[in-house]
Amino acid sequence: MCQSIVTMRLTRKEIAEMIRSRGYRATPQRVAIYEAVWRAGSHPTVAEIYEYATKSDPSISLATVYNTLHLLEEIGLVQELSARDGSARYDPDVHFHINIVCRSCGKVVDYEYKPLDKLAKDIQEVTGFGITVPVFEVKGLCSDCRAENQETAIASVREM
Amino acid sequence: MCQSIVTMRLTRKEIAEMIRSRGYRATPQRVAIYEAVWRAGSHPTVAEIYEYATKSDPSISLATVYNTLHLLEEIGLVQELSARDGSARYDPDVHFHINIVCRSCGKVVDYEYKPLDKLAKDIQEVTGFGITVPVFEVKGLCSDCRAENQETAIASVREM
DNA sequence: TTGTGTGCAAAACCTTTGCAAATGT
DNA sequence: ACATTTGCAAAGGTTTTGCACACAA
Secondary structure (H helix, E strand, O other): OOOOOOHOOOHHHHHHHHHHHHOOOOOOOHHHHHHHHHHHOOOOOOHHHHHHHHOOOOOOHHHHHHHHHHHHHHOOOEOOOOOOOOEEEEEEOOEEEEEEEEOOOOOOEOOOOHHHHHHHHHHHHHHHOOOOOOOEEEEOOOHHHHHHHHHHHHHHHHHO | OOOOOHOOOOOOHHHHHHHOOOOOOOOOHOOOOOHHHOOOOOOHHHHHHHHHHHHHEEEEOHHHHHHHHHHHHHHHOOOOOOOOOOOOOOEOOOOOEEEEOOOOOEEEEOOOOOHHHHHHHHHHHOOOOEEEEEEEEEEEEEEEHHHHHHHHHHHHHHHO
């Protein structure tokens, strides 16, 4: 089976080429930050990306991390997730999928849902919105946090 | 056809009762802020809610708006949207639907999608996430902003 | 060589917090 | 009456900005 280029990890050379082809300069910082989005854990926060990127080059500044993440989003290499708590999270997986975000601990898991292609097409027809961003998001409570909330609820009842 | 209680606008009395039934005090500020979420435009920002609420009671503070919005979300009367730009937006429509967010101008439109109920159930089975929050979100570009971007793109080409 | 990109520090912005005074029940 | 809630102002955290220097093309 064949994956689209945007769903697989790119080499440094490919990353650099992709950046140049859009008219931007392929600096080592930009390549390092793109790699950090892949490697700094699953759906890493800006802080995590910054921490990881500075491991390979301690001189990289936080401002450059922000600049570069915006650039990478602009050229379609990463996607900013929308959860509002704390620092932004980025997803280097830019094929159509659903991100399920725990509204208690912030954990994000991916969910495959085939009809997303057709849904995006229908949305465009009905609303005129072009779904340029292939990531859908839903908030919920992960099983860990649900267990915890259950305990808290019981504790509250006991207090009364 | 019958709407569920959470999809229709509640009276002041019903709002107050809902708040009290959850063990909280039904202050005039809370009622005014809930009304402001309905009336301050579609999917209003905190700033818009604050502005609208202070029209009916100029003494309401921004801190109270934040406190109250969190409370209203907690008891299921409103839903915080996730777009990260600027101040948070709130949706008083808490039945299952998709919010389509323009990533250029921030406009939000609602989209009905029947399979969301089953999708939420499937997600829970597969991932263990309880989808407590009935709002799904997708980012895209609204038709206005697409037209504008088109112009910008053409302008850029012309500049070269 | 030249204009783009970087790093630094300060500013801007949104949200939360602490506390005394006010108020709903 | 009394715990909860409010308003104010200050603090906190994240992101953006301005500018001199560095560097990719």
